[in-house]
Amino acid sequence: MEGRRIIANPRPCSGRRVIAKKRKRPDGFINTVKKLQRREISSRMDRAFSFTTAQERFRNMRLVEQYDTHDPKGDCVIALPFLMKRTKVIEIVAAHDIVFALAHSGVCASFSRETNKRVCFLNISSDEIIRSLFYNKNNDSLITVSVYASDSFSSLRCRSTRIDYIRKGQANAGFPLFESESLKWPGFVEFDDVNGKVLTYSAQDSVYKVFDLKNYAMLYSISDKNIQEIKISPGIMLLIFKRTPSHVPLKILSIEDGSVLKPFNHLLHRNKKIDFIEQFNEKLLVKQENENLQILDVRNAELIEVSRTEFMTPSAFIFLYENQLFLTFRDRNVSVWNFRGELVTSFEDHLLWHPDCNTNNIYITSDQDLIISYCKADTEDQWMEGNAGSINISNILTGKCLAKIKASNGPPKEEECISSSGLGSSKQRKNAVTEALEDITALFYHEDRNEIYTGNTHGLLHLWWF
Numbered sequence: 001m002e003g004r005r006i007i008a009n010p011r012p013c014s015g016r017r018v019i020a021k022k023r024k025r026p027d028g029f030i031n032t033v034k035k036l037q038r039r040e041i042s043s044r045m046d047r048a049f050s051f052t053t054a055q056e057r058f059r060n061m062r063l064v065e066q067y068d069t070h071d072p073k074g075d076c077v078i079a080l081p082f083l084m085k086r087t088k089v090i091e092i093v094a095a096h097d098i099v100f101a102l103a104h105s106g107v108c109a110s111f112s113r114e115t116n117k118r119v120c121f122l123n124i125s126s127d128e129i130i131r132s133l134f135y136n137k138n139n140d141s142l143i144t145v146s147v148y149a150s151d152s153f154s155s156l157r158c159r160s161t162r163i164d165y166i167r168k169g170q171a172n173a174g175f176p177l178f179e180s181e182s183l184k185w186p187g188f189v190e191f192d193d194v195n196g197k198v199l200t201y202s203a204q205d206s207v208y209k210v211f212d213l214k215n216y217a218m219l220y221s222i223s224d225k226n227i228q229e230i231k232i233s234p235g236i237m238l239l240i241f242k243r244t245p246s247h248v249p250l251k252i253l254s255i256e257d258g259s260v261l262k263p264f265n266h267l268l269h270r271n272k273k274i275d276f277i278e279q280f281n282e283k284l285l286v287k288q289e290n291e292n293l294q295i296l297d298v299r300n301a302e303l304i305e306v307s308r309t310e311f312m313t314p315s316a317f318i319f320l321y322e323n324q325l326f327l328t329f330r331d332r333n334v335s336v337w338n339f340r341g342e343l344v345t346s347f348e349d350h351l352l353w354h355p356d357c358n359t360n361n362i363y364i365t366s367d368q369d370l371i372i373s374y375c376k377a378d379t380e381d382q383w384m385e386g387n388a389g390s391i392n393i394s395n396i397l398t399g400k401c402l403a404k405i406k407a408s409n410g411p412p413k414e415e416e417c418i419s420s421s422g423l424g425s426s427k428q429r430k431n432a433v434t435e436a437l438e439d440i441t442a443l444f445y446h447e448d449r450n451e452i453y454t455g456n457t458h459g460l461l462h463l464w465w466f
Helices: 028-040 043-059 163-167 379-385 426-436
Strands: 004-007 062-068 089-095 098-103 108-112 117-121 128-136 141-148 157-162 175-177 188-192 197-202 207-212 218-223 227-233 236-241 247-254 260-267 274-280 283-288 293-297 302-306 316-320 325-330 333-338 343-346 362-364 370-375 390-395 401-405 440-446 451-456 460-465
Touching: 043 390, 043 401, 062 426, 089 128, 089 440, 089 451, 089 460, 098 128, 098 163, 098 440, 098 451, 098 460, 117 163, 141 163, 157 163, 197 227, 227 274, 236 274, 247 274, 274 316, 316 362, 362 440, 370 440
Parallel strands: none
Antiparallel strands: 004 188, 062 460, 089 098, 098 108, 108 117, 128 141, 141 157, 157 175, 188 197, 197 207, 207 218, 227 236, 236 247, 247 260, 274 283, 283 293, 293 302, 316 325, 325 333, 333 343, 362 370, 370 390, 390 401, 440 451, 451 460
16 A cells, blocks of 8 residues: 655644555466466356455454564664653554564664564664655665654655665665755655655755656656646656636646646636545546536546535545555545446445544555455444454455454464563453554554554554464
8 A cells, every 4th residue: 555645744644645556467477377267267256265265364363462662771772852752653564574663753663573573773863753664665675754853853854774684683774865855844755656656846946856766766857836736646647736716727747757648627616625636547536615526537528427415525545456446535434436436335344443544554455355444343342342443354345344353352372472561361361452452553464474463552563463
């Protein structure tokens, strides 16, 4: 679920557009085999098999490890007093056998799944506050985005560190990125894993620059003070300019070289604010206050309208490029839509815990068939779980809840132990499960290892595995 924008201010912004990562294509031979399999096996049987395996993957997951991002011994090279406080986990990233947990204070810790111990902290300067993390698969490195007390936390600075170095505890072996860019507020940096690009904005000179995510080489720049927003989709960028009373000027650019593919104007209702403008391949989604949703095909100008009573402005989107669908989040509910303006799925049991739709508590699998979220517990379970929620795994196409991790599932097996917490008895482990499901603030699913990681308000990182 990559494609995130980090704004140059001391604290992360809560609302941001998130793109569900496009699945990498296999080589030609494997792709041909898969096509033959799909042709010979009915889609219904294949789908049923996929549902069954998904249920088996998640049904017996248990809490097996607990890690702590807090640094009571002072091993982290930090000097700012507020960095010493225990704060909630706001972001989790995993690469191979290394798990990274970023706390709200700005401290980022790495943990090894091989040793189940903390490897090192990523903060290499005493006044560094890490704002966000991005795993770059192109060169197997972690990019950290930080602000510093030395410049009043006003500028973003990026650093790339190979996973191999981090595994050895050498967090200071990385190198800085985009040093030539002035990323002061309201500047930003956005990492786009779908296209393999990085977009930066220097507010000082109103210049956008696009870099290659593989080698960080600058590809081209865009300079126009009338640009209000840039949206990125597979292969293209949408430039949104300052609106006039009657229309908003737009341009579609090639993401590869910045060439203009199509300039056009979209008509607006006068004196109505724009709720959002989003681009998905050739489809443009426009919604104004108290107006219908408009879905415009920019190739042939075909326009579809969806009644404002059916489609109300969501707080966030996730676009599913594999399935040609998109998710909307509103009032703790998730819905799936197609680009004909039709509601495809409403989830039967997937009421999100957080009302602000914190996308760090949501994970979409690379096949874009499952959504894993931190949800409200069933009414019948709340009496035994207290304030604990549940981790729900649901099928995106059907809305069916396939599995659920909740306190009433029972404690870990007797032979399992939660090593970092030192818990021994079954009762203690049951309490640990309940506590681990309380106040979850970040969630990540490691697909290669079939492990779920959650972080909570106490700065604790928990591992769930079958």
